[in-house]
Amino acid sequence: MKIGVLGTGAVGTAINSKLIELGHQVMIGSRDNTNEKAIEFVDKFDSNASSGTFEEAASFGEIIFNCIKGEFAVAVLKSVENSIQNKILIDISIPVDTSKGAPLSLIPELCNTNSLGEEIQKNLPDTKVVKTLNTMWSTLMTAPGTLKNGDHTNFICGNDDEAKATVKSLLNEIGWKDETILDLGDIVGSRGTEATVLLWLRIWGATIGTFSLKVVN
Amino acid sequence: MKIGVLGTGAVGTAINSKLIELGHQVMIGSRDNTNEKAIEFVDKFDSNASSGTFEEAASFGEIIFNCIKGEFAVAVLKSVENSIQNKILIDISIPVDTSKGAPLSLIPELCNTNSLGEEIQKNLPDTKVVKTLNTMWSTLMTAPGTLKNGDHTNFICGNDDEAKATVKSLLNEIGWKDETILDLGDIVGSRGTEATVLLWLRIWGATIGTFSLKVVN
Numbered sequence: 001m002k003i004g005v006l007g008t009g010a011v012g013t014a015i016n017s018k019l020i021e022l023g024h025q026v027m028i029g030s031r032d033n034t035n036e037k038a039i040e041f042v043d044k045f046d047s048n049a050s051s052g053t054f055e056e057a058a059s060f061g062e063i064i065f066n067c068i069k070g071e072f073a074v075a076v077l078k079s080v081e082n083s084i085q086n087k088i089l090i091d092i093s094i095p096v097d098t099s100k101g102a103p104l105s106l107i108p109e110l111c112n113t114n115s116l117g118e119e120i121q122k123n124l125p126d127t128k129v130v131k132t133l134n135t136m137w138s139t140l141m142t143a144p145g146t147l148k149n150g151d152h153t154n155f156i157c158g159n160d161d162e163a164k165a166t167v168k169s170l171l172n173e174i175g176w177k178d179e180t181i182l183d184l185g186d187i188v189g190s191r192g193t194e195a196t197v198l199l200w201l202r203i204w205g206a207t208i209g210t211f212s213l214k215v216v217n
Numbered sequence: 218m219k220i221g222v223l224g225t226g227a228v229g230t231a232i233n234s235k236l237i238e239l240g241h242q243v244m245i246g247s248r249d250n251t252n253e254k255a256i257e258f259v260d261k262f263d264s265n266a267s268s269g270t271f272e273e274a275a276s277f278g279e280i281i282f283n284c285i286k287g288e289f290a291v292a293v294l295k296s297v298e299n300s301i302q303n304k305i306l307i308d309i310s311i312p313v314d315t316s317k318g319a320p321l322s323l324i325p326e327l328c329n330t331n332s333l334g335e336e337i338q339k340n341l342p343d344t345k346v347v348k349t350l351n352t353m354w355s356t357l358m359t360a361p362g363t364l365k366n367g368d369h370t371n372f373i374c375g376n377d378d379e380a381k382a383t384v385k386s387l388l389n390e391i392g393w394k395d396e397t398i399l400d401l402g403d404i405v406g407s408r409g410t411e412a413t414v415l416l417w418l419r420i421w422g423a424t425i426g427t428f429s430l431k432v433v434n
Contacts, residue, residue, distance in 0.1 A: 103405055105330045112329065112415070113322045152433040157419070184419040188320055192416030198329070199409030202374070202401040207434055215420055216369045217428035 004029055004061025006054055006076065008037040010138045011092055012067035016041060018142035020048050022173055029057025058083035063090065063170070070095035070116050071107060078123050085126045088163045090170075091117050091190075092133045092141070094197050104201055106194065117190025121159065128163035131190045132156040132171065132181075135200065136212050144175050144212075152212035154181050157189030182215055221246055221278025223271055223293065225254040227355045228309055229284035233258060235359035237265050239390055246274025275300035280307065280387070287312035287333050288324060295340050302343045305380045307387075308334050308407075309350045309358070311414050321418055323411065334407025338376065345380035348407045349373040349388065349398075352417065353429050361392050361429075369429035371398050374406030399432055 005016050006029040019026045028038045028051045038051035050060075058064055058080035068076050070093045077084070095110035110116050117131040133141045135155060144150040154176050158164050168181055184192065196213070203211060222233050223246040236243045245255045245268045255268035267277075275281055275297035285293050287310045294301070312327035327333050334348040350358045352372060361367040371393050375381050381400060388398055401409065413430070420428060 100330070103408070105408075108329065112325065112412075113317070148433050155416075155419075182420065182423060184423050189419045191320070191322075192419040195412040195415045198412045199372075202372075202406045202409040203399065203432055206399060206401050207432070209434060211432055211434035214431045214433045215424070215428055216365050216431045217424055217426060 001025070002027075002060055002062050003065065004057035004059075004063075005065045005067060006030075006057055006080075007065075007067030007069070007093075008035055008041070009067060009069070011141070012065070013037075013041065014138045014142050015065050015067060015092070016049070018174055020045050024048065026050070027052055027057040027060040029054040055080050055083060061087070063088045063166070065089075066091045066093050066120070068093055069098075070110070071098060073116060074119055074123055077120055077127075081124055081127075084124065086128075088128045088130060088160075088166060089120070089124070090133075090167055091120055091129055091131045094134055094194055096197065104197075106197070111195060112191065115188070115190035115194050117157070117187050117194065121187045128158065128160040129187055130156060130158035130160070130163050130167045131187060131193060132167060135193050135196045137210050140210060140212055142174050144180065147210055147212055150175065150177060150180060152180065152214040155184050155189070155193045156181055157184040157187055157193065159186050218242070219244075219277055219279050220282065221274035221276075221280075222282040222284060223247075223274055224282075224284030224286070224310075225252055225258070226284060226286070228358070229282070230254075230258065231355045231359050232282050232284060232309070233266070235391055237262050241265065243267070244269055244274040244277040246271040272297050272300060278304070280305045280383070282306075283308045283310055283337070285310055286315075287327070288315060290333060291336055291340055294337055294344075298341055298344075301341065303345075305345045305347060305377075305383060306337070306341070307350075307384055308337055308346055308348045311351055311411055313414065321414075323414070328412060329408065332405070332407035332411050334374070334404045334411065338404045345375065345377040346404055347373060347375035347377070347380050347384045348404060348410060349384060352410050352413045354427050357427060357429055359391050361397065364427055364429055367392065367394060367397060369397065369431040372401050372406070372410045373398055374401040374404055374410065376403050
Protein backbone atom coordinates (compact mmCIF):
# COMPACT_ATOMS: atom_id res chain seq x y z
CA MET A 1 0.00 0.00 0.00
CA LYS A 2 1.14 3.58 -0.59
CA ILE A 3 1.39 5.34 2.74
CA GLY A 4 2.30 8.93 3.55
CA VAL A 5 3.87 9.53 6.96
CA LEU A 6 3.87 13.15 8.08
CA GLY A 7 6.56 13.94 10.65
CA THR A 8 10.17 12.88 11.08
CA GLY A 9 10.42 12.54 14.85
CA ALA A 10 10.78 9.34 16.89
CA VAL A 11 7.17 8.33 16.17
CA GLY A 12 7.36 8.95 12.42
CA THR A 13 10.64 7.07 12.21
CA ALA A 14 9.28 4.05 14.11
CA ILE A 15 6.21 3.93 11.86
CA ASN A 16 8.22 4.38 8.66
CA SER A 17 10.70 1.64 9.46
CA LYS A 18 7.97 -0.87 10.24
CA LEU A 19 5.86 -0.04 7.19
CA ILE A 20 8.85 -0.44 4.87
CA GLU A 21 9.78 -3.73 6.58
CA LEU A 22 6.24 -4.91 5.83
CA GLY A 23 6.68 -4.08 2.14
CA HIS A 24 4.63 -0.90 1.95
CA GLN A 25 5.70 2.08 -0.15
CA VAL A 26 6.28 5.00 2.16
CA MET A 27 6.78 8.68 1.53
CA ILE A 28 7.99 10.70 4.49
CA GLY A 29 6.61 14.20 4.58
CA SER A 30 8.27 17.14 6.27
CA ARG A 31 8.06 20.92 6.17
CA ASP A 32 10.45 21.13 3.22
CA ASN A 33 12.01 18.47 1.07
CA THR A 34 15.53 19.19 2.30
CA ASN A 35 14.76 17.71 5.76
CA GLU A 36 17.99 15.94 6.76
CA LYS A 37 16.34 13.29 8.91
CA ALA A 38 14.05 12.30 6.06
CA ILE A 39 16.86 12.16 3.51
CA GLU A 40 19.09 10.12 5.85
CA PHE A 41 16.22 7.76 6.48
CA VAL A 42 15.45 7.24 2.79
CA ASP A 43 19.14 6.62 2.07
CA LYS A 44 19.09 3.67 4.51
CA PHE A 45 16.31 1.86 2.70
CA ASP A 46 15.53 0.55 -0.76
CA SER A 47 13.29 2.21 -3.30
CA ASN A 48 10.18 1.67 -1.13
CA ALA A 49 11.16 4.76 0.84
CA SER A 50 11.00 8.29 -0.45
CA SER A 51 10.72 11.77 1.04
CA GLY A 52 8.94 14.95 0.11
CA THR A 53 6.99 17.88 1.46
CA PHE A 54 3.92 17.39 3.66
CA GLU A 55 1.86 18.07 0.54
CA GLU A 56 3.71 15.50 -1.57
CA ALA A 57 3.49 12.80 1.10
CA ALA A 58 -0.22 13.55 1.65
CA SER A 59 -0.89 13.25 -2.09
CA PHE A 60 1.20 10.08 -2.37
CA GLY A 61 -0.47 8.08 0.39
CA GLU A 62 -3.70 6.10 0.20
CA ILE A 63 -3.49 6.20 3.99
CA ILE A 64 -1.78 9.02 5.88
CA PHE A 65 -0.14 8.86 9.32
CA ASN A 66 -0.10 12.05 11.38
CA CYS A 67 3.10 11.98 13.43
CA ILE A 68 3.44 15.76 13.54
CA LYS A 69 3.99 17.49 16.87
CA GLY A 70 0.57 18.14 18.42
CA GLU A 71 0.88 21.90 18.49
CA PHE A 72 1.48 22.10 14.69
CA ALA A 73 -0.78 19.26 13.57
CA VAL A 74 -4.02 21.10 12.78
CA ALA A 75 -2.30 23.86 10.75
CA VAL A 76 -0.21 21.42 8.72
CA LEU A 77 -3.11 19.07 8.04
CA LYS A 78 -5.39 21.96 7.10
CA SER A 79 -2.75 23.06 4.58
CA VAL A 80 -2.89 19.66 2.82
CA GLU A 81 -6.65 19.23 3.24
CA ASN A 82 -7.39 18.68 -0.45
CA SER A 83 -4.78 15.94 -0.74
CA ILE A 84 -6.21 13.87 2.11
CA GLN A 85 -9.87 14.27 1.25
CA ASN A 86 -11.74 10.95 1.57
CA LYS A 87 -8.60 9.26 2.83
CA ILE A 88 -7.92 7.68 6.21
CA LEU A 89 -5.76 9.77 8.52
CA ILE A 90 -4.22 7.75 11.34
CA ASP A 91 -3.61 10.30 14.06
CA ILE A 92 -0.92 9.41 16.61
CA SER A 93 -0.07 12.90 17.85
CA ILE A 94 -0.61 14.28 21.35
CA PRO A 95 -1.38 17.98 21.97
CA VAL A 96 1.39 18.59 24.49
CA ASP A 97 1.74 22.25 25.47
CA THR A 98 5.45 22.88 24.94
CA SER A 99 5.06 26.57 25.82
CA LYS A 100 4.99 25.66 29.50
CA GLY A 101 7.72 23.98 31.52
CA ALA A 102 7.53 20.80 33.60
CA PRO A 103 5.27 19.14 34.47
CA LEU A 104 4.13 18.81 30.87
CA SER A 105 0.47 19.54 30.25
CA LEU A 106 -1.94 19.48 27.34
CA ILE A 107 -2.84 22.51 25.20
CA PRO A 108 -5.78 23.91 27.25
CA GLU A 109 -8.22 24.21 24.36
CA LEU A 110 -7.43 20.65 23.22
CA CYS A 111 -8.19 18.74 26.41
CA ASN A 112 -11.02 17.70 28.72
CA THR A 113 -13.93 19.03 26.62
CA ASN A 114 -12.05 18.71 23.32
CA SER A 115 -9.07 16.83 21.90
CA LEU A 116 -6.63 17.04 19.03
CA GLY A 117 -8.30 14.09 17.32
CA GLU A 118 -11.65 15.89 17.38
CA GLU A 119 -10.10 19.19 16.35
CA ILE A 120 -8.51 17.57 13.29
CA GLN A 121 -11.80 15.86 12.39
CA LYS A 122 -13.69 19.17 12.74
CA ASN A 123 -11.15 20.95 10.52
CA LEU A 124 -11.07 18.17 7.92
CA PRO A 125 -14.67 16.92 7.73
CA ASP A 126 -14.00 14.93 4.54
CA THR A 127 -11.09 12.99 6.00
CA LYS A 128 -11.63 9.84 8.07
CA VAL A 129 -9.66 10.48 11.25
CA VAL A 130 -8.75 7.39 13.28
CA LYS A 131 -6.91 7.94 16.55
CA THR A 132 -4.68 5.10 17.75
CA LEU A 133 -1.19 4.17 19.01
CA ASN A 134 -0.99 7.34 21.13
CA THR A 135 -0.82 5.85 24.63
CA MET A 136 2.51 4.04 24.54
CA TRP A 137 6.26 4.29 23.96
CA SER A 138 7.11 4.81 20.28
CA THR A 139 9.22 1.63 20.46
CA LEU A 140 6.08 -0.37 21.33
CA MET A 141 3.82 1.13 18.65
CA THR A 142 5.33 -1.04 15.95
CA ALA A 143 6.68 -3.84 18.14
CA PRO A 144 4.06 -4.58 20.79
CA GLY A 145 5.37 -8.13 21.13
CA THR A 146 8.62 -6.91 22.68
CA LEU A 147 6.73 -6.28 25.95
CA LYS A 148 5.07 -9.29 27.64
CA ASN A 149 4.44 -10.94 24.30
CA GLY A 150 2.16 -8.04 23.31
CA ASP A 151 -0.23 -8.53 26.23
CA HIS A 152 -1.17 -4.85 26.63
CA THR A 153 -3.81 -2.58 25.13
CA ASN A 154 -3.92 -0.27 22.12
CA PHE A 155 -6.97 1.99 21.93
CA ILE A 156 -8.62 3.04 18.69
CA CYS A 157 -11.40 5.53 18.02
CA GLY A 158 -12.95 7.37 15.10
CA ASN A 159 -16.29 8.19 13.51
CA ASP A 160 -16.02 5.86 10.49
CA ASP A 161 -16.36 2.13 11.21
CA GLU A 162 -15.02 1.07 7.81
CA ALA A 163 -11.95 3.26 8.27
CA LYS A 164 -11.40 1.76 11.72
CA ALA A 165 -11.63 -1.76 10.27
CA THR A 166 -8.94 -0.88 7.70
CA VAL A 167 -6.72 0.59 10.41
CA LYS A 168 -7.24 -2.50 12.59
CA SER A 169 -5.97 -4.68 9.72
CA LEU A 170 -2.90 -2.49 9.43
CA LEU A 171 -2.42 -2.73 13.22
CA ASN A 172 -2.65 -6.52 12.93
CA GLU A 173 0.09 -6.41 10.29
CA ILE A 174 2.24 -4.28 12.58
CA GLY A 175 1.90 -6.83 15.37
CA TRP A 176 -1.22 -5.92 17.38
CA LYS A 177 -3.44 -8.94 17.94
CA ASP A 178 -7.20 -8.38 17.66
CA GLU A 179 -7.79 -8.97 21.36
CA THR A 180 -5.34 -6.19 22.30
CA ILE A 181 -7.08 -3.52 20.21
CA LEU A 182 -9.93 -1.83 22.09
CA ASP A 183 -12.40 0.26 20.07
CA LEU A 184 -13.54 3.23 22.17
CA GLY A 185 -16.17 4.41 19.70
CA ASP A 186 -16.22 7.78 17.99
CA ILE A 187 -13.40 10.33 17.82
CA VAL A 188 -14.49 11.88 21.14
CA GLY A 189 -12.63 8.94 22.68
CA SER A 190 -9.46 10.91 21.90
CA ARG A 191 -10.17 12.97 25.03
CA GLY A 192 -9.46 9.89 27.07
CA THR A 193 -6.51 8.49 25.16
CA GLU A 194 -4.75 11.85 24.75
CA ALA A 195 -5.20 12.74 28.45
CA THR A 196 -3.54 9.42 29.29
CA VAL A 197 -0.23 11.18 28.63
CA LEU A 198 -0.64 12.89 32.03
CA LEU A 199 -0.70 9.49 33.72
CA TRP A 200 1.92 8.07 31.34
CA LEU A 201 4.47 10.73 32.28
CA ARG A 202 4.08 9.92 35.98
CA ILE A 203 4.36 6.16 35.40
CA TRP A 204 7.46 6.89 33.33
CA GLY A 205 8.94 8.77 36.28
CA ALA A 206 8.04 5.98 38.71
CA THR A 207 9.21 2.90 36.82
CA ILE A 208 12.28 1.62 35.01
CA GLY A 209 12.24 0.51 31.40
CA THR A 210 9.44 0.14 28.90
CA PHE A 211 5.87 -0.17 30.15
CA SER A 212 2.37 -0.09 28.75
CA LEU A 213 -1.23 -0.04 29.94
CA LYS A 214 -3.52 -3.03 29.78
CA VAL A 215 -7.27 -3.09 30.24
CA VAL A 216 -7.89 -6.07 32.51
CA ASN A 217 -11.39 -7.55 32.31
CA MET B 218 -7.98 2.26 64.10
CA LYS B 219 -10.51 5.11 64.29
CA ILE B 220 -11.37 6.20 60.76
CA GLY B 221 -13.65 8.99 59.54
CA VAL B 222 -15.25 8.49 56.15
CA LEU B 223 -16.70 11.63 54.61
CA GLY B 224 -19.40 10.95 52.03
CA THR B 225 -22.26 8.46 51.85
CA GLY B 226 -22.27 7.58 48.13
CA ALA B 227 -21.23 4.30 46.51
CA VAL B 228 -17.54 4.95 47.24
CA GLY B 229 -18.05 5.89 50.89
CA THR B 230 -20.29 2.87 51.42
CA ALA B 231 -17.77 0.46 49.86
CA ILE B 232 -14.97 1.88 52.02
CA ASN B 233 -17.06 1.84 55.20
CA SER B 234 -18.19 -1.74 54.80
CA LYS B 235 -14.66 -3.01 54.25
CA LEU B 236 -13.13 -1.03 57.12
CA ILE B 237 -15.77 -2.33 59.54
CA GLU B 238 -15.22 -5.88 58.26
CA LEU B 239 -11.52 -5.41 59.05
CA GLY B 240 -12.36 -4.40 62.61
CA HIS B 241 -11.78 -0.66 62.38
CA GLN B 242 -14.05 1.85 64.13
CA VAL B 243 -15.70 3.97 61.51
CA MET B 244 -17.67 7.19 61.72
CA ILE B 245 -19.54 8.15 58.57
CA GLY B 246 -19.69 11.88 58.03
CA SER B 247 -22.38 13.66 56.05
CA ARG B 248 -23.73 17.19 55.71
CA ASP B 249 -26.04 16.76 58.66
CA ASN B 250 -26.48 13.96 61.18
CA THR B 251 -29.93 13.04 59.94
CA ASN B 252 -28.55 11.59 56.69
CA GLU B 253 -30.73 8.56 55.97
CA LYS B 254 -28.09 6.57 54.11
CA ALA B 255 -25.67 6.95 56.99
CA ILE B 256 -28.25 5.97 59.62
CA GLU B 257 -29.39 2.95 57.59
CA PHE B 258 -25.79 1.91 57.19
CA VAL B 259 -24.98 2.20 60.87
CA ASP B 260 -28.11 0.21 61.77
CA LYS B 261 -26.81 -2.72 59.69
CA PHE B 262 -23.56 -2.99 61.62
CA ASP B 263 -22.40 -3.47 65.18
CA SER B 264 -21.09 -0.74 67.44
CA ASN B 265 -17.98 -0.24 65.29
CA ALA B 266 -20.08 1.93 62.98
CA SER B 267 -21.42 5.35 63.84
CA SER B 268 -22.54 8.41 61.96
CA GLY B 269 -22.24 12.15 62.42
CA THR B 270 -21.62 15.43 60.70
CA PHE B 271 -18.58 15.98 58.51
CA GLU B 272 -17.04 17.81 61.46
CA GLU B 273 -17.73 14.98 63.92
CA ALA B 274 -16.37 12.31 61.58
CA ALA B 275 -13.29 14.42 60.84
CA SER B 276 -12.64 14.87 64.58
CA PHE B 277 -13.25 11.18 65.29
CA GLY B 278 -10.85 9.72 62.74
CA GLU B 279 -7.12 9.27 63.07
CA ILE B 280 -7.25 8.83 59.31
CA ILE B 281 -9.92 10.46 57.13
CA PHE B 282 -11.26 9.24 53.79
CA ASN B 283 -12.55 11.87 51.36
CA CYS B 284 -15.39 10.25 49.41
CA ILE B 285 -17.25 13.52 48.87
CA LYS B 286 -18.38 14.46 45.37
CA GLY B 287 -15.49 16.25 43.68
CA GLU B 288 -17.31 19.53 43.18
CA PHE B 289 -18.02 19.92 46.92
CA ALA B 290 -14.83 18.41 48.32
CA VAL B 291 -12.64 21.50 48.79
CA ALA B 292 -15.38 23.53 50.53
CA VAL B 293 -16.35 20.70 52.89
CA LEU B 294 -12.75 19.85 53.75
CA LYS B 295 -11.86 23.50 54.31
CA SER B 296 -14.80 23.71 56.73
CA VAL B 297 -13.31 20.91 58.87
CA GLU B 298 -9.70 22.00 58.44
CA ASN B 299 -8.88 22.25 62.13
CA SER B 300 -10.15 18.73 62.82
CA ILE B 301 -7.93 17.11 60.19
CA GLN B 302 -4.77 19.06 60.88
CA ASN B 303 -1.71 16.80 60.93
CA LYS B 304 -3.86 13.83 59.95
CA ILE B 305 -3.76 11.72 56.81
CA LEU B 306 -6.53 12.45 54.33
CA ILE B 307 -7.03 9.66 51.79
CA ASP B 308 -8.57 11.39 48.80
CA ILE B 309 -10.60 9.18 46.45
CA SER B 310 -12.76 11.84 44.83
CA ILE B 311 -12.74 12.89 41.18
CA PRO B 312 -13.54 16.48 40.10
CA VAL B 313 -16.26 15.60 37.60
CA ASP B 314 -18.05 18.65 36.21
CA THR B 315 -21.70 17.77 36.76
CA SER B 316 -22.84 21.15 35.43
CA LYS B 317 -22.31 19.93 31.87
CA GLY B 318 -24.07 17.06 30.13
CA ALA B 319 -22.54 14.04 28.45
CA PRO B 320 -19.79 13.36 27.72
CA LEU B 321 -18.70 13.94 31.31
CA SER B 322 -15.67 16.17 31.74
CA LEU B 323 -13.51 17.44 34.58
CA ILE B 324 -13.98 20.81 36.31
CA PRO B 325 -11.83 23.03 34.04
CA GLU B 326 -9.79 24.64 36.82
CA LEU B 327 -9.09 21.24 38.40
CA CYS B 328 -7.53 19.45 35.44
CA ASN B 329 -4.47 19.39 33.20
CA THR B 330 -2.41 22.03 35.06
CA ASN B 331 -4.08 21.36 38.41
CA SER B 332 -6.07 18.61 40.12
CA LEU B 333 -8.44 18.14 43.01
CA GLY B 334 -5.74 16.35 45.01
CA GLU B 335 -3.44 19.35 44.64
CA GLU B 336 -6.22 21.83 45.32
CA ILE B 337 -7.08 20.07 48.59
CA GLN B 338 -3.41 19.97 49.59
CA LYS B 339 -3.02 23.71 48.82
CA ASN B 340 -6.12 24.53 50.87
CA LEU B 341 -5.12 22.29 53.78
CA PRO B 342 -1.35 22.67 54.03
CA ASP B 343 -1.21 20.97 57.44
CA THR B 344 -3.04 17.84 56.30
CA LYS B 345 -1.21 14.97 54.60
CA VAL B 346 -3.19 14.36 51.42
CA VAL B 347 -2.71 10.95 49.80
CA LYS B 348 -4.54 10.30 46.54
CA THR B 349 -5.36 6.69 45.74
CA LEU B 350 -8.14 4.26 44.68
CA ASN B 351 -9.56 6.80 42.22
CA THR B 352 -9.03 4.98 38.92
CA MET B 353 -11.33 1.98 39.31
CA TRP B 354 -14.87 0.76 39.96
CA SER B 355 -15.96 1.32 43.56
CA THR B 356 -16.57 -2.44 43.82
CA LEU B 357 -12.87 -3.08 43.12
CA MET B 358 -11.48 -0.49 45.55
CA THR B 359 -12.03 -2.74 48.52
CA ALA B 360 -12.10 -6.08 46.71
CA PRO B 361 -9.32 -5.99 44.08
CA GLY B 362 -9.05 -9.79 44.20
CA THR B 363 -12.47 -10.19 42.63
CA LEU B 364 -10.94 -9.24 39.25
CA LYS B 365 -8.16 -11.47 37.89
CA ASN B 366 -6.99 -12.33 41.38
CA GLY B 367 -6.12 -8.66 41.96
CA ASP B 368 -3.66 -8.47 39.05
CA HIS B 369 -4.28 -4.79 38.19
CA THR B 370 -2.85 -1.48 39.34
CA ASN B 371 -3.76 1.00 42.06
CA PHE B 372 -1.90 4.31 41.89
CA ILE B 373 -0.92 6.33 44.94
CA CYS B 374 0.59 9.80 45.24
CA GLY B 375 1.18 12.43 47.89
CA ASN B 376 3.86 14.72 49.28
CA ASP B 377 4.50 12.88 52.56
CA ASP B 378 6.35 9.55 52.29
CA GLU B 379 5.47 8.45 55.81
CA ALA B 380 1.78 9.11 55.17
CA LYS B 381 1.97 7.11 51.94
CA ALA B 382 3.59 4.21 53.81
CA THR B 383 0.71 4.21 56.32
CA VAL B 384 -1.85 4.30 53.50
CA LYS B 385 -0.06 1.46 51.69
CA SER B 386 -0.39 -0.68 54.83
CA LEU B 387 -4.10 0.08 54.94
CA LEU B 388 -4.34 -0.78 51.21
CA ASN B 389 -2.60 -4.09 51.95
CA GLU B 390 -5.20 -4.80 54.63
CA ILE B 391 -7.98 -4.01 52.16
CA GLY B 392 -6.55 -6.52 49.69
CA TRP B 393 -4.05 -4.64 47.50
CA LYS B 394 -0.77 -6.55 47.22
CA ASP B 395 2.42 -4.46 47.35
CA GLU B 396 3.30 -5.22 43.73
CA THR B 397 -0.05 -3.80 42.55
CA ILE B 398 0.40 -0.41 44.26
CA LEU B 399 2.36 2.05 42.11
CA ASP B 400 3.70 5.19 43.81
CA LEU B 401 3.59 8.10 41.34
CA GLY B 402 5.45 10.52 43.60
CA ASP B 403 4.07 13.80 44.89
CA ILE B 404 0.46 14.97 44.83
CA VAL B 405 0.88 16.44 41.31
CA GLY B 406 0.43 12.83 40.19
CA SER B 407 -3.29 13.41 40.81
CA ARG B 408 -3.42 15.19 37.45
CA GLY B 409 -2.74 11.87 35.79
CA THR B 410 -4.90 9.63 37.93
CA GLU B 411 -7.90 11.99 37.98
CA ALA B 412 -7.76 12.54 34.20
CA THR B 413 -7.89 8.77 33.80
CA VAL B 414 -11.65 9.07 34.32
CA LEU B 415 -11.89 10.39 30.74
CA LEU B 416 -10.40 7.13 29.45
CA TRP B 417 -12.26 5.07 32.06
CA LEU B 418 -15.65 6.32 30.88
CA ARG B 419 -14.87 5.31 27.29
CA ILE B 420 -13.61 1.86 28.31
CA TRP B 421 -16.80 1.50 30.37
CA GLY B 422 -18.83 2.25 27.25
CA ALA B 423 -16.82 -0.20 25.15
CA THR B 424 -16.68 -3.24 27.41
CA ILE B 425 -19.00 -5.44 29.45
CA GLY B 426 -18.59 -5.98 33.17
CA THR B 427 -15.95 -4.88 35.63
CA PHE B 428 -12.52 -3.87 34.33
CA SER B 429 -9.42 -2.20 35.62
CA LEU B 430 -6.12 -0.82 34.34
CA LYS B 431 -2.81 -2.56 34.79
CA VAL B 432 0.65 -1.14 34.23
CA VAL B 433 2.49 -3.86 32.32
CA ASN B 434 6.28 -3.75 32.61
